[in-house]
Amino acid sequence: MSVAALEGGFRDGPIDAAHAFRAVMNAMARPGQIQSVAGVRPPAPLSVAAGVVVLTLCDPDTPIYLTPSYDTPAVRDWITFHTGAPLAAPGQAAFALGPWDELPIGEFSIGTPEYPDRSATLIVEMPKLANEGCVLTGPGIKDETFLGLPDPSAFQTNALIFPLGLDFLFTCGDRLAGLPRSTKVS
Amino acid sequence: MNDYNFAYLDEQTKRMIRRAILKGLAIPGYQVPFASREMPMPYGWGTGGVQVSAAVLTPDDTFKVIDQGADDTTNAVSIRRFFEKTAGVSVTEATADATVIQTRHRIPEEPLREDQILVYQVPIPEPLRFLEPSEIETRKMHSLEEYGLMHVKLYEDISQHGAIATAYAYPVKVEGRYVMDPSPIPKFDNPKLEMDAIQLFGAGREQRIYAIPPHTQVVSLDFDDHPFEPTKADHACDICGAEDSYLDELIVDDQGGRMFMCSDTDYCNGRRAAGNAGTQSIPMEATE
Numbered sequence: 001m002s003v004a005a006l007e008g009g010f011r012d013g014p015i016d017a018a019h020a021f022r023a024v025m026n027a028m029a030r031p032g033q034i035q036s037v038a039g040v041r042p043p044a045p046l047s048v049a050a051g052v053v054v055l056t057l058c059d060p061d062t063p064i065y066l067t068p069s070y071d072t073p074a075v076r077d078w079i080t081f082h083t084g085a086p087l088a089a090p091g092q093a094a095f096a097l098g099p100w101d102e103l104p105i106g107e108f109s110i111g112t113p114e115y116p117d118r119s120a121t122l123i124v125e126m127p128k129l130a131n132e133g134c135v136l137t138g139p140g141i142k143d144e145t146f147l148g149l150p151d152p153s154a155f156q157t158n159a160l161i162f163p164l165g166l167d168f169l170f171t172c173g174d175r176l177a178g179l180p181r182s183t184k185v186s
Numbered sequence: 187m188n189d190y191n192f193a194y195l196d197e198q199t200k201r202m203i204r205r206a207i208l209k210g211l212a213i214p215g216y217q218v219p220f221a222s223r224e225m226p227m228p229y230g231w232g233t234g235g236v237q238v239s240a241a242v243l244t245p246d247d248t249f250k251v252i253d254q255g256a257d258d259t260t261n262a263v264s265i266r267r268f269f270e271k272t273a274g275v276s277v278t279e280a281t282a283d284a285t286v287i288q289t290r291h292r293i294p295e296e297p298l299r300e301d302q303i304l305v306y307q308v309p310i311p312e313p314l315r316f317l318e319p320s321e322i323e324t325r326k327m328h329s330l331e332e333y334g335l336m337h338v339k340l341y342e343d344i345s346q347h348g349a350i351a352t353a354y355a356y357p358v359k360v361e362g363r364y365v366m367d368p369s370p371i372p373k374f375d376n377p378k379l380e381m382d383a384i385q386l387f388g389a390g391r392e393q394r395i396y397a398i399p400p401h402t403q404v405v406s407l408d409f410d411d412h413p414f415e416p417t418k419a420d421h422a423c424d425i426c427g428a429e430d431s432y433l434d435e436l437i438v439d440d441q442g443g444r445m446f447m448c449s450d451t452d453y454c455n456g457r458r459a460a461g462n463a464g465t466q467s468i469p470m471e472a473t474e
Contacts, residue, residue, distance in 0.1 A: 014192035014200075018244040021204050025242065028211045029384045029399040057208075059201050094205075113329035117209035117218045139214045139361050140399035142382075163363060167212045180212030182361065182399075 005077035008041035010055055016040075020056040027169065027178035032136045032145040034129060034177045043074040049171035050097060050123050055082055057121075058095055063088030065108075067098025070125075090120075097123045100150035108166055116163040119181075124150070129172035138183040147177060155185040193240040194272040199223055203241040203395065207386060210397035215360030216328070217311050217394040225390065232265055233390030235288045235307035239269065242303060242386070243286055249275045250284035255292040255432070255449030262290075281452050291354070293375040295431045295453040298383035300400065306369045308389040311396065313357045313367040333365045336407060344412055353417070359405045360398060368404075374416045374432045379404040421446040424466040426457035 010016035016039040023035040042051030058064055064085045066075060071087075079085055090096060090107035103122060111119035126148075133148035134155075147170075149155060158165045158181055165181030179185075191197065199221075206220040225233040243249065251266045253259040257279040265288060266277045278284050281294045288305040298304060310316075314324045317335045327333070336357055343351045356373035360366050368379055369387060379385070385398040398404060408414035419433040424445040431453055433446040445466055448454035458467065 014197060015245060017197065017200070018192065018242075019246075021200075022242065022244055025204070025207060025211070025384070028208050029397075057201060057205055059198050061198075061202065062205070114325040115219075116213050116216060117206070119209075121208070139402040140211070142401045163213050163216060167208070182212060182214060 001077045001081065002074070004043060004074065005081045008043070008051070008078065009082045010039050017056050020052045023176070024053060024056060024169065024178070027176055028140075028167070028180055029178075030140045031138065031179050031183040032131065032141065032147040032177055034131065034175050036175055038174055043072075043078050045070060045072075045125070046075060046078075046097075047125055047171045048174040049176040050125055051078075053123050053169055053171065053176065054079060054085075054095070054097065058083040058085040060084040060086065062094040063092050065090045065093035065096040065098075065120075067096070067102035069102060070098045093120055095121050095123060097125070099125045105154055105166070110161065110164045110166060113164070116165075119164065119166055121167045121169065123169050123171055126150070126170050126172040129170055129175050129177060135186045136179070136183050137186075140180075141183070147179070149179070149185065152185050155179060155183070159184050190272045192245070192273060193243050193269065194225075195223065195237065195240045199237075200241045203237055206395040207238065207241060207397060210386070210395050211384070211399050213364075214398055214402050215358075215364030215366040215396060217389075217396045219393055220395050222390045222393040226268075227264070229391040230309065231261055232288070232290060232307040234388030234392075234395070235290070235305050235390075236265060236268070236388075237390060238305045238386050238388035238395060239265075239286060239288050240273070242305070243269065243273050243275055245274055247275045247285045248283055249273075249277045250279060250281065250287045251277075251289070252287065252292055252294065252450075252452075253290045254434075255294075255453075256451045258451065279452050280456075281450075291370045291372075292432070292449060293371055293378045293381075295428075295448070295450045296456075297378075298381050300382045302383040304381075304383050304385045306371075306385065306387045308367070308369045308387045308392070308394070310355075311367055311387065311389040311392050311394040313355075313365050328364060331363065333359075336365055337409075340407060340409070344409070350408065350412060350414075356414075357407050359407060361403050362405075365407070366396065366398075366404075372418070372432055373406065373414075374418045376404075376406045376414070377416055419446055422464060423448045423454060423457075424464040426454045426462045426467065427464040428454070428457055428462070
Protein backbone atom coordinates (compact mmCIF):
# COMPACT_ATOMS: atom_id res chain seq x y z
CA MET A 1 0.00 0.00 0.00
CA SER A 2 1.41 3.38 -0.97
CA VAL A 3 1.40 6.42 1.30
CA ALA A 4 -0.95 8.17 -1.14
CA ALA A 5 -3.70 5.74 -0.17
CA LEU A 6 -3.62 7.03 3.39
CA GLU A 7 -4.34 10.60 2.32
CA GLY A 8 -7.30 12.43 0.88
CA GLY A 9 -9.97 11.22 3.32
CA PHE A 10 -12.40 13.33 5.35
CA ARG A 11 -10.56 15.79 7.59
CA ASP A 12 -13.24 15.66 10.30
CA GLY A 13 -15.06 12.38 9.61
CA PRO A 14 -18.32 12.76 11.57
CA ILE A 15 -18.94 16.36 10.48
CA ASP A 16 -17.83 15.99 6.85
CA ALA A 17 -19.85 12.78 6.49
CA ALA A 18 -22.93 14.46 7.98
CA HIS A 19 -22.77 17.27 5.40
CA ALA A 20 -22.04 14.80 2.60
CA PHE A 21 -24.94 12.57 3.58
CA ARG A 22 -27.37 15.50 3.50
CA ALA A 23 -26.30 16.18 -0.09
CA VAL A 24 -26.67 12.50 -1.03
CA MET A 25 -30.04 12.27 0.73
CA ASN A 26 -31.29 15.39 -1.05
CA ALA A 27 -30.09 13.88 -4.33
CA MET A 28 -32.01 10.65 -3.71
CA ALA A 29 -35.12 12.45 -2.38
CA ARG A 30 -35.17 14.90 -5.29
CA PRO A 31 -34.16 12.96 -8.40
CA GLY A 32 -32.34 15.03 -10.98
CA GLN A 33 -31.49 17.89 -8.63
CA ILE A 34 -27.72 18.41 -8.77
CA GLN A 35 -25.87 18.73 -5.45
CA SER A 36 -22.30 19.82 -4.71
CA VAL A 37 -20.06 17.99 -2.27
CA ALA A 38 -16.49 18.40 -1.01
CA GLY A 39 -14.01 17.19 1.56
CA VAL A 40 -12.00 14.38 -0.06
CA ARG A 41 -9.13 14.03 -2.55
CA PRO A 42 -9.48 10.56 -4.05
CA PRO A 43 -6.93 9.04 -6.46
CA ALA A 44 -7.61 9.25 -10.21
CA PRO A 45 -9.84 8.29 -11.93
CA LEU A 46 -12.27 8.73 -9.00
CA SER A 47 -14.18 12.01 -9.01
CA VAL A 48 -14.44 14.00 -5.78
CA ALA A 49 -18.18 13.30 -5.66
CA ALA A 50 -17.71 9.54 -6.08
CA GLY A 51 -15.03 9.60 -3.37
CA VAL A 52 -17.38 11.48 -1.02
CA VAL A 53 -20.21 8.99 -1.64
CA VAL A 54 -17.95 5.99 -1.01
CA LEU A 55 -16.57 7.44 2.24
CA THR A 56 -20.04 8.45 3.42
CA LEU A 57 -21.89 5.20 2.75
CA CYS A 58 -19.43 2.31 2.46
CA ASP A 59 -17.86 0.29 5.29
CA PRO A 60 -17.02 -3.36 6.07
CA ASP A 61 -20.74 -4.24 5.76
CA THR A 62 -21.01 -3.15 2.11
CA PRO A 63 -19.19 -5.11 -0.59
CA ILE A 64 -18.26 -2.83 -3.49
CA TYR A 65 -17.69 -3.65 -7.16
CA LEU A 66 -15.17 -1.64 -9.17
CA THR A 67 -15.42 -1.62 -12.97
CA PRO A 68 -12.21 -2.61 -14.89
CA SER A 69 -10.90 0.92 -15.42
CA TYR A 70 -11.53 1.75 -11.72
CA ASP A 71 -10.09 -1.51 -10.40
CA THR A 72 -6.56 -0.10 -10.02
CA PRO A 73 -4.19 -0.59 -7.06
CA ALA A 74 -4.47 3.09 -6.12
CA VAL A 75 -8.29 3.05 -6.03
CA ARG A 76 -8.44 -0.33 -4.28
CA ASP A 77 -5.98 0.76 -1.61
CA TRP A 78 -7.71 4.08 -1.03
CA ILE A 79 -11.16 2.54 -0.62
CA THR A 80 -9.84 -0.30 1.54
CA PHE A 81 -7.90 2.01 3.84
CA HIS A 82 -10.63 4.62 4.29
CA THR A 83 -13.72 2.40 4.40
CA GLY A 84 -12.75 -1.25 4.90
CA ALA A 85 -15.32 -2.20 2.28
CA PRO A 86 -14.55 -5.61 0.73
CA LEU A 87 -14.27 -5.76 -3.05
CA ALA A 88 -16.82 -8.06 -4.65
CA ALA A 89 -18.27 -9.37 -7.89
CA PRO A 90 -21.33 -7.50 -9.26
CA GLY A 91 -23.82 -10.09 -7.96
CA GLN A 92 -22.63 -9.71 -4.35
CA ALA A 93 -22.06 -5.96 -4.36
CA ALA A 94 -24.09 -3.44 -2.35
CA PHE A 95 -22.36 -0.63 -4.24
CA ALA A 96 -20.76 -0.43 -7.65
CA LEU A 97 -18.49 2.27 -8.98
CA GLY A 98 -17.42 3.14 -12.49
CA PRO A 99 -18.42 4.63 -15.84
CA TRP A 100 -21.74 3.58 -17.37
CA ASP A 101 -20.46 1.50 -20.29
CA GLU A 102 -18.40 -0.72 -17.98
CA LEU A 103 -21.21 -1.53 -15.51
CA PRO A 104 -22.81 -4.97 -16.10
CA ILE A 105 -26.33 -3.69 -15.31
CA GLY A 106 -28.02 -7.08 -15.52
CA GLU A 107 -25.77 -8.72 -12.94
CA PHE A 108 -26.49 -6.59 -9.86
CA SER A 109 -28.90 -7.51 -7.10
CA ILE A 110 -32.33 -5.91 -7.55
CA GLY A 111 -33.69 -7.06 -4.17
CA THR A 112 -36.43 -9.58 -3.46
CA PRO A 113 -40.21 -9.03 -3.45
CA GLU A 114 -40.23 -9.21 0.37
CA TYR A 115 -37.04 -7.15 0.75
CA PRO A 116 -36.67 -4.81 -2.24
CA ASP A 117 -34.14 -2.76 -0.23
CA ARG A 118 -31.56 -5.53 -0.64
CA SER A 119 -30.52 -4.11 -3.98
CA ALA A 120 -27.36 -2.48 -5.27
CA THR A 121 -26.70 1.24 -5.47
CA LEU A 122 -24.66 2.18 -8.54
CA ILE A 123 -22.31 5.15 -8.46
CA VAL A 124 -22.01 6.09 -12.11
CA GLU A 125 -19.14 8.35 -13.13
CA MET A 126 -20.29 10.74 -15.83
CA PRO A 127 -18.27 12.87 -18.26
CA LYS A 128 -20.93 15.58 -17.82
CA LEU A 129 -23.87 16.20 -15.51
CA ALA A 130 -26.56 18.61 -16.68
CA ASN A 131 -30.27 19.28 -16.28
CA GLU A 132 -31.09 18.66 -19.93
CA GLY A 133 -32.13 15.64 -21.96
CA CYS A 134 -34.38 13.00 -20.41
CA VAL A 135 -37.63 14.01 -18.70
CA LEU A 136 -37.95 12.71 -15.13
CA THR A 137 -41.22 12.39 -13.22
CA GLY A 138 -42.21 10.60 -10.02
CA PRO A 139 -41.74 10.86 -6.24
CA GLY A 140 -39.52 13.76 -5.19
CA ILE A 141 -40.20 15.71 -8.38
CA LYS A 142 -42.68 18.55 -8.59
CA ASP A 143 -44.21 18.25 -12.07
CA GLU A 144 -41.08 17.27 -14.02
CA THR A 145 -37.33 17.79 -14.25
CA PHE A 146 -34.53 17.03 -16.71
CA LEU A 147 -31.29 15.09 -16.50
CA GLY A 148 -28.82 13.88 -19.12
CA LEU A 149 -28.73 10.06 -18.82
CA PRO A 150 -26.45 7.60 -20.63
CA ASP A 151 -29.08 5.07 -21.76
CA PRO A 152 -32.72 6.06 -21.08
CA SER A 153 -34.13 2.63 -21.93
CA ALA A 154 -32.13 0.97 -19.12
CA PHE A 155 -33.73 3.31 -16.58
CA GLN A 156 -37.19 2.79 -18.04
CA THR A 157 -36.75 -0.98 -17.64
CA ASN A 158 -35.49 -0.43 -14.10
CA ALA A 159 -38.57 1.63 -13.20
CA LEU A 160 -40.89 -1.00 -14.69
CA ILE A 161 -39.86 -3.63 -12.14
CA PHE A 162 -40.61 -1.30 -9.17
CA PRO A 163 -40.50 -1.95 -6.21
CA LEU A 164 -37.50 -4.04 -7.23
CA GLY A 165 -34.64 -2.37 -9.05
CA LEU A 166 -31.35 -0.50 -8.81
CA ASP A 167 -30.74 2.98 -7.47
CA PHE A 168 -28.26 5.32 -9.13
CA LEU A 169 -26.03 8.17 -8.08
CA PHE A 170 -24.44 10.03 -10.99
CA THR A 171 -21.18 11.76 -10.18
CA CYS A 172 -19.08 14.26 -12.13
CA GLY A 173 -16.32 16.35 -10.57
CA ASP A 174 -17.68 17.60 -7.25
CA ARG A 175 -21.34 17.31 -8.31
CA LEU A 176 -23.82 14.49 -8.01
CA ALA A 177 -27.45 13.67 -8.80
CA GLY A 178 -29.66 10.74 -7.83
CA LEU A 179 -32.06 8.52 -9.74
CA PRO A 180 -33.95 6.03 -7.58
CA ARG A 181 -35.97 3.18 -9.10
CA SER A 182 -39.20 5.12 -8.45
CA THR A 183 -38.37 7.75 -11.10
CA LYS A 184 -40.03 7.46 -14.50
CA VAL A 185 -37.76 8.39 -17.41
CA SER A 186 -38.99 9.48 -20.83
CA MET B 187 -19.54 18.01 23.53
CA ASN B 188 -16.14 16.31 23.31
CA ASP B 189 -17.40 13.41 25.41
CA TYR B 190 -19.49 12.12 22.51
CA ASN B 191 -19.06 11.40 18.86
CA PHE B 192 -21.00 13.99 16.86
CA ALA B 193 -24.74 13.28 17.32
CA TYR B 194 -24.09 10.49 19.85
CA LEU B 195 -24.06 7.46 17.49
CA ASP B 196 -20.83 5.96 16.18
CA GLU B 197 -20.03 6.45 12.50
CA GLN B 198 -20.67 2.86 11.41
CA THR B 199 -24.14 2.95 12.96
CA LYS B 200 -24.89 6.24 11.25
CA ARG B 201 -23.78 4.83 7.88
CA MET B 202 -26.08 1.83 8.38
CA ILE B 203 -29.01 4.15 9.20
CA ARG B 204 -28.12 6.46 6.31
CA ARG B 205 -28.14 3.56 3.84
CA ALA B 206 -31.56 2.52 5.17
CA ILE B 207 -32.85 6.10 4.73
CA LEU B 208 -31.67 6.16 1.10
CA LYS B 209 -33.39 2.84 0.33
CA GLY B 210 -36.50 4.12 2.10
CA LEU B 211 -36.54 7.23 -0.11
CA ALA B 212 -36.01 5.08 -3.22
CA ILE B 213 -38.99 2.85 -2.32
CA PRO B 214 -41.53 5.30 -0.82
CA GLY B 215 -43.66 3.75 1.93
CA TYR B 216 -41.67 0.50 2.15
CA GLN B 217 -40.36 -0.40 5.63
CA VAL B 218 -36.59 -0.89 5.53
CA PRO B 219 -35.25 -3.09 8.38
CA PHE B 220 -32.34 -1.55 10.28
CA ALA B 221 -30.22 -2.58 13.26
CA SER B 222 -31.75 -0.27 15.84
CA ARG B 223 -29.39 0.61 18.70
CA GLU B 224 -30.08 0.96 22.36
CA MET B 225 -30.42 4.64 23.11
CA PRO B 226 -30.16 6.45 26.44
CA MET B 227 -33.97 6.55 26.68
CA PRO B 228 -36.57 3.79 26.81
CA TYR B 229 -38.34 2.33 23.80
CA GLY B 230 -41.55 4.24 23.24
CA TRP B 231 -39.84 7.55 23.91
CA GLY B 232 -38.79 8.17 20.35
CA THR B 233 -35.68 6.02 19.96
CA GLY B 234 -36.42 5.47 16.26
CA GLY B 235 -36.88 9.15 15.58
CA VAL B 236 -33.77 9.99 17.61
CA GLN B 237 -31.63 7.57 15.59
CA VAL B 238 -32.92 8.98 12.30
CA SER B 239 -32.34 12.54 13.52
CA ALA B 240 -28.80 11.61 14.62
CA ALA B 241 -28.10 10.29 11.12
CA VAL B 242 -29.35 13.40 9.28
CA LEU B 243 -28.28 16.27 11.57
CA THR B 244 -25.33 18.50 10.69
CA PRO B 245 -23.86 21.13 13.04
CA ASP B 246 -25.50 23.85 10.90
CA ASP B 247 -29.02 22.62 11.61
CA THR B 248 -31.66 24.20 13.78
CA PHE B 249 -33.58 21.48 15.56
CA LYS B 250 -37.16 21.45 16.80
CA VAL B 251 -38.97 18.66 18.65
CA ILE B 252 -42.71 18.41 19.15
CA ASP B 253 -44.75 15.92 21.11
CA GLN B 254 -48.43 15.91 20.08
CA GLY B 255 -47.79 19.39 18.69
CA ALA B 256 -46.24 20.80 21.87
CA ASP B 257 -42.62 21.95 22.24
CA ASP B 258 -42.67 21.96 26.02
CA THR B 259 -43.51 18.40 27.08
CA THR B 260 -40.97 16.21 28.88
CA ASN B 261 -40.28 14.06 25.84
CA ALA B 262 -39.78 17.00 23.49
CA VAL B 263 -37.61 18.95 25.93
CA SER B 264 -35.36 15.98 26.72
CA ILE B 265 -34.79 15.04 23.07
CA ARG B 266 -34.06 18.66 22.20
CA ARG B 267 -31.52 18.86 25.05
CA PHE B 268 -30.03 15.52 24.00
CA PHE B 269 -29.05 16.87 20.58
CA GLU B 270 -28.07 20.26 21.95
CA LYS B 271 -25.55 18.39 24.08
CA THR B 272 -24.39 15.62 21.72
CA ALA B 273 -24.55 17.40 18.35
CA GLY B 274 -24.12 21.02 19.37
CA VAL B 275 -27.03 22.06 17.14
CA SER B 276 -29.05 25.16 17.83
CA VAL B 277 -32.65 24.55 18.78
CA THR B 278 -35.89 26.43 18.31
CA GLU B 279 -39.59 26.20 19.01
CA ALA B 280 -40.51 28.14 15.86
CA THR B 281 -41.53 25.86 13.00
CA ALA B 282 -40.33 28.34 10.37
CA ASP B 283 -36.83 28.58 11.89
CA ALA B 284 -36.23 24.82 12.12
CA THR B 285 -34.39 22.80 9.48
CA VAL B 286 -34.96 19.41 11.12
CA ILE B 287 -38.16 18.76 13.07
CA GLN B 288 -38.63 15.59 15.07
CA THR B 289 -42.27 14.89 15.83
CA ARG B 290 -44.39 12.57 17.87
CA HIS B 291 -47.90 12.19 16.46
CA ARG B 292 -48.45 15.56 14.74
CA ILE B 293 -47.54 17.47 11.60
CA PRO B 294 -47.04 21.21 12.25
CA GLU B 295 -49.90 23.42 11.08
CA GLU B 296 -47.56 25.71 9.16
CA PRO B 297 -46.72 24.18 5.74
CA LEU B 298 -43.14 22.88 5.64
CA ARG B 299 -40.60 24.04 3.06
CA GLU B 300 -38.19 22.33 0.65
CA ASP B 301 -35.24 22.89 3.00
CA GLN B 302 -36.88 21.24 6.00
CA ILE B 303 -36.91 17.60 7.14
CA LEU B 304 -39.67 16.05 9.24
CA VAL B 305 -38.67 13.03 11.35
CA TYR B 306 -41.51 10.96 12.83
CA GLN B 307 -41.36 8.75 15.91
CA VAL B 308 -43.21 5.56 15.08
CA PRO B 309 -44.44 2.97 17.61
CA ILE B 310 -45.84 0.26 15.27
CA PRO B 311 -44.69 0.78 11.67
CA GLU B 312 -46.68 -2.10 10.19
CA PRO B 313 -50.20 -0.94 9.22
CA LEU B 314 -51.36 -4.56 8.91
CA ARG B 315 -49.97 -5.68 12.28
CA PHE B 316 -53.24 -5.57 14.23
CA LEU B 317 -54.93 -7.54 11.46
CA GLU B 318 -52.13 -10.06 10.92
CA PRO B 319 -49.63 -10.67 13.75
CA SER B 320 -47.05 -12.56 11.68
CA GLU B 321 -44.23 -10.51 10.15
CA ILE B 322 -43.65 -13.21 7.52
CA GLU B 323 -47.29 -12.91 6.45
CA THR B 324 -47.38 -9.10 6.39
CA ARG B 325 -44.12 -9.00 4.36
CA LYS B 326 -45.76 -11.36 1.87
CA MET B 327 -48.92 -9.24 1.78
CA HIS B 328 -46.86 -6.13 0.99
CA SER B 329 -44.87 -7.96 -1.69
CA LEU B 330 -48.08 -9.21 -3.36
CA GLU B 331 -49.81 -5.83 -2.86
CA GLU B 332 -52.52 -7.80 -1.06
CA TYR B 333 -54.31 -5.14 0.96
CA GLY B 334 -57.84 -6.58 0.94
CA LEU B 335 -57.70 -7.15 4.69
CA MET B 336 -57.23 -3.44 5.34
CA HIS B 337 -60.28 -2.60 3.28
CA VAL B 338 -62.27 -5.26 5.16
CA LYS B 339 -61.26 -3.55 8.41
CA LEU B 340 -62.42 -0.15 7.14
CA TYR B 341 -65.62 -1.75 5.84
CA GLU B 342 -66.30 -3.33 9.24
CA ASP B 343 -65.89 0.13 10.77
CA ILE B 344 -68.62 1.38 8.46
CA SER B 345 -70.96 -1.55 9.12
CA GLN B 346 -70.56 -1.15 12.89
CA HIS B 347 -70.35 2.60 13.32
CA GLY B 348 -71.80 3.94 10.09
CA ALA B 349 -68.49 5.64 9.29
CA ILE B 350 -64.79 4.83 9.24
CA ALA B 351 -64.03 5.08 12.96
CA THR B 352 -60.23 5.16 12.62
CA ALA B 353 -59.28 8.62 13.87
CA TYR B 354 -55.49 8.38 14.05
CA ALA B 355 -52.78 6.26 12.37
CA TYR B 356 -55.16 6.27 9.42
CA PRO B 357 -53.65 4.04 6.68
CA VAL B 358 -52.42 5.61 3.45
CA LYS B 359 -51.27 4.29 0.09
CA VAL B 360 -48.00 5.82 -1.09
CA GLU B 361 -47.48 6.43 -4.81
CA GLY B 362 -50.09 3.78 -5.62
CA ARG B 363 -48.01 0.92 -4.21
CA TYR B 364 -47.32 0.47 -0.48
CA VAL B 365 -49.92 0.81 2.25
CA MET B 366 -48.20 2.72 5.04
CA ASP B 367 -48.87 3.68 8.65
CA PRO B 368 -48.34 7.46 8.88
CA SER B 369 -47.61 6.95 12.63
CA PRO B 370 -50.37 7.90 15.10
CA ILE B 371 -51.00 11.36 13.67
CA PRO B 372 -54.68 12.40 13.71
CA LYS B 373 -56.32 11.79 10.36
CA PHE B 374 -56.74 15.59 10.23
CA ASP B 375 -53.02 15.64 9.35
CA ASN B 376 -53.20 13.05 6.55
CA PRO B 377 -53.71 15.55 3.68
CA LYS B 378 -50.47 17.29 4.79
CA LEU B 379 -48.45 14.12 4.05
CA GLU B 380 -48.08 15.42 0.49
CA MET B 381 -45.59 18.19 1.21
CA ASP B 382 -42.42 19.95 -0.02
CA ALA B 383 -40.21 18.60 2.81
CA ILE B 384 -38.58 15.18 3.14
CA GLN B 385 -40.43 12.94 5.62
CA LEU B 386 -38.54 10.19 7.45
CA PHE B 387 -40.09 7.65 9.82
CA GLY B 388 -38.13 5.80 12.49
CA ALA B 389 -39.39 2.89 14.63
CA GLY B 390 -36.71 1.99 17.18
CA ARG B 391 -38.22 -0.99 18.96
CA GLU B 392 -39.60 -2.45 15.72
CA GLN B 393 -36.34 -1.67 13.86
CA ARG B 394 -37.84 -0.10 10.76
CA ILE B 395 -37.17 3.06 8.77
CA TYR B 396 -39.38 4.36 5.98
CA ALA B 397 -39.73 7.57 4.05
CA ILE B 398 -41.85 9.78 1.83
CA PRO B 399 -39.88 11.99 -0.61
CA PRO B 400 -41.26 15.48 -1.35
CA HIS B 401 -44.17 15.76 -3.79
CA THR B 402 -45.09 12.09 -3.44
CA GLN B 403 -48.67 10.96 -3.89
CA VAL B 404 -50.15 9.89 -0.54
CA VAL B 405 -53.79 8.73 -0.60
CA SER B 406 -55.80 7.96 2.53
CA LEU B 407 -57.68 4.68 2.01
CA ASP B 408 -61.44 5.03 1.62
CA PHE B 409 -64.49 3.95 -0.39
CA ASP B 410 -66.30 5.81 -3.17
CA ASP B 411 -69.47 6.04 -1.04
CA HIS B 412 -67.55 6.75 2.19
CA PRO B 413 -64.80 9.17 1.14
CA PHE B 414 -61.95 10.02 3.51
CA GLU B 415 -62.69 12.96 5.76
CA PRO B 416 -60.04 14.74 7.85
CA THR B 417 -61.82 15.60 11.11
CA LYS B 418 -61.20 17.82 14.11
CA ALA B 419 -63.21 19.07 17.08
CA ASP B 420 -66.01 21.29 15.77
CA HIS B 421 -64.83 24.34 17.64
CA ALA B 422 -62.40 27.25 17.40
CA CYS B 423 -59.29 27.48 19.56
CA ASP B 424 -60.26 29.17 22.85
CA ILE B 425 -56.79 30.73 23.14
CA CYS B 426 -56.06 32.08 19.64
CA GLY B 427 -59.39 31.70 17.86
CA ALA B 428 -58.00 29.55 15.02
CA GLU B 429 -60.68 27.58 13.21
CA ASP B 430 -58.35 25.67 10.89
CA SER B 431 -56.02 23.97 13.41
CA TYR B 432 -56.18 20.63 15.19
CA LEU B 433 -57.49 21.05 18.75
CA ASP B 434 -56.84 19.43 22.11
CA GLU B 435 -59.76 19.23 24.52
CA LEU B 436 -58.86 20.22 28.08
CA ILE B 437 -60.89 19.53 31.21
CA VAL B 438 -60.44 22.68 33.29
CA ASP B 439 -62.41 21.96 36.50
CA ASP B 440 -64.52 19.26 38.16
CA GLN B 441 -67.79 20.91 37.09
CA GLY B 442 -67.60 19.62 33.52
CA GLY B 443 -65.87 22.76 32.33
CA ARG B 444 -63.76 22.31 29.24
CA MET B 445 -61.93 24.28 26.65
CA PHE B 446 -60.27 23.68 23.30
CA MET B 447 -56.85 24.85 22.28
CA CYS B 448 -54.45 24.32 19.37
CA SER B 449 -52.38 21.19 19.71
CA ASP B 450 -49.58 22.97 17.81
CA THR B 451 -48.27 25.32 20.52
CA ASP B 452 -45.99 27.28 18.18
CA TYR B 453 -48.87 27.93 15.79
CA CYS B 454 -51.09 29.08 18.67
CA ASN B 455 -48.39 31.36 20.13
CA GLY B 456 -47.71 32.83 16.68
CA ARG B 457 -51.36 33.67 16.18
CA ARG B 458 -51.58 35.20 19.66
CA ALA B 459 -48.50 37.31 19.01
CA ALA B 460 -50.14 38.49 15.79
CA GLY B 461 -53.05 39.80 17.84
CA ASN B 462 -55.61 37.01 17.45
CA ALA B 463 -57.63 35.97 20.47
CA GLY B 464 -60.07 33.24 21.40
CA THR B 465 -63.04 33.35 23.76
CA GLN B 466 -61.01 32.41 26.85
CA SER B 467 -57.66 33.99 26.12
CA ILE B 468 -55.92 36.19 28.63
CA PRO B 469 -54.48 39.35 27.02
CA MET B 470 -50.83 38.90 26.00
CA GLU B 471 -49.62 41.69 28.35
CA ALA B 472 -51.10 39.95 31.40
CA THR B 473 -49.06 36.80 30.71
CA GLU B 474 -45.72 38.60 30.70
